[in-house]
Amino acid sequence: MQIKNILVATLIGFIFWVLLNNTLDPLILAIGAGLALILALLFCARCNVFSELKVTPAAFGYTFLYLGVFLVELVKSNLDVASRVITPSLPINPGIVEVKTHLKSRMGRMILANSITLTPGTLTIDIHEDTLYIHWIDVQTEDKQGATEKIVRKFEKYLEKIYG
Amino acid sequence: MVETILTIAAGIMLLSLILSIIRFIKGPCYTDRVISFDVMTIASLAIIATVAYLTQRIIYLDIAMVYGILSFLGVLVVARYLERGL
Amino acid sequence: MELLAIIGALITLxxxxxxxxxxIGLLRMPDSYNRIQAGTKxxxxxxxxxxAGIxxxxxxxxxxxxxxxISVIITNPVSSHVLARAAHYMGVPLTKTTLVDKYREEEEYIAVKDQNNEST
Structure with a gap:
């Protein structure tokens, strides 16, 4: 488990090094690999966040599908909030609701919370065990079950496949 | 053609920067000021990228990167201070 | 090539x-939480x-x-979430039209639990 964690962290650091340098010179690639390994050993030896990652072809496929769904949601809800902003009467009815998630892993919960925050209209304020507290700009239902259906479900069904 | 459109875009970004400065001065409490600081940073990242194309210098993108990370750390530090003190 | 550049410029616009x-949303919204929603997102x-246009x-x-x-996508939700939690902890008031605040009950519960832990 620990080895997989360090390997994934090294890979991420190396990809960033290649993107920043934008060359394929072997010497620079070797320096980057060494640096990424040292940094992963220093910082990721104790926090085993990446060990929960599933590395299977199905998880890869669902990651790309999730990115697509997420981008579509991002644009749709941005247009929604933008239209609220420029309407002269300012049609908002905000409130803080609680929703429940089925995700068990910390990585999956973090990505769920960040996706909820990035789509405008919903903002994660805190997470406590499996309950998320969400500031919602247009509260349609105050009930926990209904809010879960409306906010979380569309992301969760893909994240469940990726992180379990 | 491209330069003209990009110059107009940079002008609109600058206008949004000025609007958020108004909120920065007016803001009734500390969090409003930090929020408008965050928005100003994000708008300046976009301005820096546009100016990097208009002057044809890729080095400006590195400046944008460092600026973004520094302002993220700044916002985190201020929010943590407001929450429970340093 | 020229067409691609013009499309990119329009995306930047x-x-x-x-x-x-x-x-504009930052200026018009009534309280801190809605300003975070409209402004940073x-x-x-x-x-x-x-x-993407560039x-x-x-x-x-x-x-x-x-x-x-990638760095904008990762850092931005984190900073707005941290700001919202700090605002709620400081007791920044919600606007008058707010319908529910489920989080306050939870916060009081945590505060009571902390006090009990300190006293024992």
Whole structure:
């Protein structure tokens, strides 16, 4: 488990090094690999966040599908909030609701919370065990079950496949 | 053609920067000021990228990167201070 | 090639309009939480769009622009979440039209539990 964690962290650091340098010179690639390994050993030896990652072809496929769904949601809800902003009467009815998630892993919960925050209209304020507290700009239902259906479900069904 | 459109875009970004400065001065409490600081940073990242194309210098993108990370750390530090003190 | 550059420039223009809408929302919204919603989120999409437009104009810069887009996507929700929690902890008031505040009960529960832990 620990080895997989360090390997994934090294890979991420190396990809960033290649993107920043934008060359394929072997010497620079070797320096980057060494640096990424040292940094992963220093910082990721104790926090085993990446060990929960599933590395299977199905998880890869669902990651790309999730990115697509997420981008579509991002644009749709941005247009929604933008239209609220420029309407002269300012049609908002905000409130803080609680929703429940089925995700068990910390990585999956973090990505769920960040996706909820990035789509405008919903903002994660805190997470406590499996309950998320969400500031919602247009509260349609105050009930926990209904809010879960409306906010979380569309992301969760893909994240469940990726992180379990 | 491209330069003209990009110059107009940079002008609109600058206008949004000025609007958020108004909120920065007016803001009734500390969090409003930090929020408008965050928005100003994000708008300046976009301005820096546009100016990097208009002057044809890729080095400006590195400046944008460092600026973004520094302002993220700044916002985190201020929010943590407001929450429970340093 | 020229057509791709013009499309990129138009995408950058759309991004700048989103930035402007975010700033207008920052001015018009009634309380801190709604300002976070309107301000930081709309400007995130605006910044991503303008980076993507520059990416279409100058395909040679894709590495650094991709790193910038990824770092904006990762850092922005974290900072707005942290700000919202700090605002709620400080007791920044919600606006008058707010319907529910489920989080306050939870916060009081945590505070009571902390006090019990300290006293025992």
């Amino acid at each position: 759309a991004g700048s309009i989103f930035l402007l809408l975010g700033a 709309a400007s995130t999409l605006g910044t991503i769009l303008s980076f 990416l279409l104009i100058m395909p040679g810069w894709w590495g650094k622009l991709l790193v910038l887009i």
